[in-house]
Amino acid sequence: MNTFQSEFSFPLAEQNQEGILLMNLGTPDAPTPEAVRPYLRDFLSDYRVVELPKIIWQPILHGIILPFRSKKSAHAYKKVWLKEGSPLSVFTQRQVDGLRERLPENVHLAYAMTYGNPSVHEALTMLKSKGVGRLLVVPLYPQYAGSSTGAALDKVWKELQLQRNQMSIRTVSRFFNHTGYIKSLAAQIRNYRAQHGTGEKLMFSYHGIPQRHHDLGDPYPLECHETARLVAMELGLKENEYIVSFQSRFGRDKWLEPSTQDLFTDLPRKQKITKLDVICPGFVSDCVETMEEIAIAGREQFHQAGGTQFQYIPCLNDNADWLDALADLVAENSGGWIHFPTV
Template identity: 35%
Template sequence: MKALFAILMQKELFYFNPEAGPLIINNMNKPSKKGVLIVNLGTPDSPSTPDVRKYLREFLSDKRVIDINPIGRWMLVNLIIAPFRAPKSAKVYQQLWEDRGSPLMFYGLDVQQALSEALGTTYEVALGMRYQQPSIASALDQLMAKNVSEILVIPLFPQYASATTGSVADKVMEIVKDWQVIPTIKFVEQFLEEPLFIQTIAEQAQPLMEKTDYDHFLFSFHGIPERQIKKASCDGYCQLGKCCDTYHAKNRYCYRAQCFHTARLVAQALQIPEEKFSVAFQSRLGKDPWIQPYADQMLKEMPAKGYKKVLAFSPSFIADCLETTVEVGDEFKEEFLEAGGEQWDLVPSLNAHPTWVKCLEEMVHKHLD
């Protein structure tokens, strides 16, 4: 009997169900795999100026990122931003680059492998980048080559925004609309309330908090233009003020409200009192108003308020990147110390933390099983 099972397994005619016992089936009835597509923003192929310019052009040409007149967007990106910003950005990318390359890329590959191992052989996990390589198209091809029955897309952005999660969904649907056969496709719209997501951030912060008695805690989120908040507002509810102090059905897609809610959840997990933490937004671009308060302005005022030792969080990013390691970790630290601060530390990103991988695993089972 064992020899028979061995032959059947070799020819893929044998399937073992731990709950029901062994089943002998043919290839037509073999349980199909389920596909998981994890997507992050993307990164240049190298920190060279030409590769950074290529990345910026693709990224900033997205109508959901710079949501203005197409002609104006083309001129802004190709005649101003890409030519003049690329050399400066390339120097910053050189600071970020490691032996394995871009952290956003190699941590993405680490998570893909760890999640694949955690889910087992009945799942196929692919990594795609919204901009540059590996592309979403190539990742979807990888999944379809395995004949998956359905696909769960997990944009790796904790809070929903049109320029991130919305852009990923837009791109996926643009690609599959021309397929002859379109499998069931599901999207994770946000995961800021996932307990293990919050727990991972807390676990990353705890070692730092055990070493230092911080005066204050700053949650710095990536900013977006105010106009994008108003476009997504339900019945004009979002007014970019106190309405973000609570999170409910009417502002569930308000990026600013989601950020405040994330900060409250992390603070609660770490037992940080309300008066000891602040929420701010970074990385604004252009002259149009972006959501406030602005992080670079807030941190300069902290030492005068007696906040000499500050621990910073970047809960809108799941992997180390320019906006975390360089902007919050280095540039903000320099500005804070120049303003009279004494100590500025940054909580590491989730990267490939085991609890974060477990969080993704739970999300997959919740949406696909």
């Protein structure tokens, strides 16, 4: 039986303040196998991520995956770890700080990770201690997938079930076609190319999911393609000037195609595309999947296959245009909870 949490007691006038919770996937606390292992264990134990019965999957996870993948992942994290900590945590905190500057002073903000720290429980406990009773949850995944947005919101619902005095909750499940997000992405690409030159093709690389998830109803690849189409239209690109691909395959099941990693070899060898620009629109913050898998390993693979110019265009991170768009997204979804000053 669930045990309901002890609650903070506030006078009526101090209850039901407004809060915003930004959510992302998660990160280990340090770039070491010892820190990576519990993070991977929690991540890969989520049925939203790996849809296999526990009796089949858990022995494989603990006996094969974790002992080897923890070391490999720690090595990748070590390549991109920042002085302030994990890139994902650093950039997410900067987004919280930038959003705070764009919201009324009485709105409380926090961020949480689906796996790792800070946890959803910690973030919600902190917000409730401030008197927050009306909460807008924004998973920072523009395109919805059950294994990302769905898993994040599951954690919120689980915590809500344990609250004696439940918060009012609103959520943003996706924003793949939000005007501000599309325009900020287009501006990021345009500005980068203005400074560094333009490749022969622009690649939109998204994190992949198993093809089976889409076959069963997950809309993720449709939303990815629509984001790419809208950004390309904003940039005035023709269909042959960009390509959509999917990275980070895991396991032996069929995943979404085409594969980013396969294209890093095929583009220069088979299609004679030797100058490539890559952006990862499914991530709003740079992380190990963008900084190591694409900007480092992807660059090496592309050059080894005969490519001559590889340009990784950073994620939106704390770009001012993106933070403005994020504030607009909050305003549009707060449904009158948050009152912005009129200009």
